[in-house]
Amino acid sequence: MFAAYAARIDRDQPLHGLELGERPAPEPRPGWTTVRVKAASLNHHDLWSLKGVGLGEDKLPMILGCDAAGVDEDGNEVVLHSVIGQSGHGVGPKEPRSILTERYQGTFAELVAVPTWNVLPKPKELSFEEAACLPTAWLTAYRMLFTNAGVRPGDSILVQGAGGGVATAAIVLGKAAGLRVFATSRHESKRKRAVELGAVEALESGARLPERVDAVIETVGAATWSHSVKSLKPGGTLVISGATSGDRPSHAELTRIFFLELKVVGSTMGTKDELEDLLSFCAATGVRPVIDEVLPLDRAREGFERLEAGDLFGKIVLTIP
Numbered sequence: 001m002f003a004a005y006a007a008r009i010d011r012d013q014p015l016h017g018l019e020l021g022e023r024p025a026p027e028p029r030p031g032w033t034t035v036r037v038k039a040a041s042l043n044h045h046d047l048w049s050l051k052g053v054g055l056g057e058d059k060l061p062m063i064l065g066c067d068a069a070g071v072d073e074d075g076n077e078v079v080l081h082s083v084i085g086q087s088g089h090g091v092g093p094k095e096p097r098s099i100l101t102e103r104y105q106g107t108f109a110e111l112v113a114v115p116t117w118n119v120l121p122k123p124k125e126l127s128f129e130e131a132a133c134l135p136t137a138w139l140t141a142y143r144m145l146f147t148n149a150g151v152r153p154g155d156s157i158l159v160q161g162a163g164g165g166v167a168t169a170a171i172v173l174g175k176a177a178g179l180r181v182f183a184t185s186r187h188e189s190k191r192k193r194a195v196e197l198g199a200v201e202a203l204e205s206g207a208r209l210p211e212r213v214d215a216v217i218e219t220v221g222a223a224t225w226s227h228s229v230k231s232l233k234p235g236g237t238l239v240i241s242g243a244t245s246g247d248r249p250s251h252a253e254l255t256r257i258f259f260l261e262l263k264v265v266g267s268t269m270g271t272k273d274e275l276e277d278l279l280s281f282c283a284a285t286g287v288r289p290v291i292d293e294v295l296p297l298d299r300a301r302e303g304f305e306r307l308e309a310g311d312l313f314g315k316i317v318l319t320i321p
Contacts, residue, residue: 001022001023001024001025001109001110001111002020002021002022002023002109002110002297002298002320003020003021003022003023003063003108003109003110003297004018004019004020004063004064004065004108004109004297004300004301004318005018005019005020005021005023005061005062005063005064005108005109006018006019006049006050006055006060006061006062006064006101007019007060007061008060009050009051009052009055009057009060010050010051011051011052014047014050014051014308015050015301015304015305015308017050018050018064018300018301018304019061020297020298020300020301023061023063023105023109025110025111026105026111026112026113027113029113031115031116031117032113032114032115032116033072033073033113033114033115033116033119034072034073034111034112034113035068035070035071035072035073035078035080035111035112035113035114035119036070036071036072036110036111037068037069037070037107037109037110037111037112037320038068038069038070038071038128038132038319038320039068039069039070039127039128039129039131039132039294039317039318039319039320040065040067040068040069040107040108040132040297040317040318040320041067041132041133041136041137041165041315041316041317041318042065042303042304042307042315042316042317042318043066043067043136043137043165044164044165044242044244044307045066045099045101045136046064046065046066046101046108046304046307047304047307047308049062049064049101049102050064054098054099054101054102055101055102059102059103062101062105062106063101063105063106063107063108063109063112064101064106064108065100065101065106065107065108065109065112065318066082066099066100066101066106066107066135066136067080067082067107067132067133067134067135067136067137068080068082068107068112068132068135069122069126069128069129069131069132070112070128072119076121077121077122077124077128078119078120078121078122079119079120079121079122079131079132079134079135079275079279080100080107080112080114080118080119080120080135081114081118081119081120081135081272081275082099082100082107082114082118082135082136082269083097083098083099083118083269083270083271083272084097084098084099084100084103084104084114084115084118085097085098085103091115099136099269100112100114108297108300108318109297109320110320117272118272120272120275120276120279122279123279123280123282123283124283125282125283126279126282126283126288128319129291129294129317129319130282130288130289130291131279132317133165133289133291133315133317134275134278134279134282134289135275136165136269137164137165137166137168137169137315138165138166138169138173138278138289139269139270139274139275139278140166140169140241140267140268140269140270141166141167141169141170141173141217142169142173142270142274142277142278142281143267143269143270143271143274144166144170144217144239144241144267145157145170145173145174145177145179145215145217145239146173146177147267147270147274148237148239148265148267149214149215149217149237149239149265150215150237151174151177151179151214151215153177153178153179154178154179154180155179155180155213155214155215156179156180156181156182156211156213156214156215157170157174157179157180157181157182157213157214157215157216157217158182158183158184158209158213158215158216158217158228158231159171159174159181159182159183159184159194159199159216159217160183160184160205160216160217160218160219160220160224160227160228161184161185161205161219161220161224161244162183162184162185162190162191162193162194162199162202162313163185163187163190163193163194163310163312163313163314164219164244164310165314165315166217166219166241166242167183167217167219168197168290168313168314168315169289169290170217171183171194171197171198171199172197172198172287172289172290173281173287174198175197175198175199176198176281176285176287180200180213181198181199181200182199182200182201182202182203182209182210182213183195183199183201183202183203184202184203184204184205184206184207184224184227185202185204185205186204186205189313190202190313191203191204193313197290205223205224205227206224206227209231212231212232212233212236213231213232213233213236214232214233214236214237215232215236215237215238215239216228216229216231216232216236216237216238216239217239218238218239218240218241218242219240219241219242219243219244220242220243220244220245221240221242221243221244221245221246221247221249222243222245222246222247222248222249222250223245223246224245225249225251225252225253226249226250226251226253229253229256229257229262230253230256232260232262233260234260234261234262235260235261235262235263236260236262236263237262237263237264237265238262238263238264238265239265239266239267240264240265240266240267241266241267241268289314289315290313290314290315291314291315291316291317292306292312292313292314292315292316293306293312293316293317294316294317294318294319295316295317295318295319296318296319296320296321297318297319297320299318300318303316303318
């Protein structure tokens with residue numbers, strides 16, 4: 001079957017390890033389901049995999065991709081939950097949690113196999129392309145907002161780095177949930193899009209906000225950390241799920257954190273139940289993922305190049321006929 005896969009690890013030039021070509025189809029396995037992929041979306045996780053983060057040389061070649069929507073063996077339209085091992089379903093009960101492509105072949109292929117427990121019905125209201133955007137970036141944003149930030153309708157949030165998958169999802173979901181959303185970006189075009197999606201105001205990175213916020217959604221890391229901490233109200237919460245600019249800020253702001261009794265909460269992906277809730281939320285409210293571009297799988301390299309350059313707003317989706 002045709003696939004986009006990591007053939008080698010290159011920490012400095014990750015796309016040198018990306019290849020497109022034929023790979024073996026998944027073999028039947030008790031308790032697992034094989035899904036014919038219709039659409040799959042790119043995440044920074046795929047770039048990090050090519051750099052060897054979470055993916056060892058001994059696992060190569062590895063088909064990339066952790067998000068997908070498609071059709072199962074019985075003809076049902078489905079969405080995949082890409083976290084494997086946390087429940088014991090379909091794998092050994094003591095197997096630690098992992099994301100597709102860390103231990104198991106991913107979704108950038110005609111077929112993918114996952115534990116049957118990880119297969120959820122796709123709401124008819126969502127297209128395959130829309131549904132394929134939800135299991136990683138949008139699920140991450142959903143958990144950050146509604147499980148870990150502790151915000152309620154009427155509260156205010158700051159979303160750092162508008163344009164990325166998680167940040168874009170947080171703006172849309174926050175607006176739909178009745179939050180006052182502020183956003184930042186280095187790019188004027190992305191600030192404009194953030195306002196169009198529902199942000200009250202979008203500012204340049206590092207700019208003072210009109211008001212301090214109840215929570216910050218942080219995925220940028222070192223470059224925005226100090227600004228995130230300084231933007232919180234006393235008792236506010238900073239939720240972090242990524243560090244695309246690095247994980248070692250020059251100023252940790254420890255004094256401000258303890259003096260204002262701020263909370264710093266780490267957040268990773270989300271649960272199967274949260275993905276079910278997110279799917280229902282989108283189906284019921286009309287909220288849809290922001291898609292930057294849809295490409296056929298054989299043009300996956302173009303999508304990876306845009307993701308690496310940061311030249312996108314929303315998700316890049318790969319489709320398979």
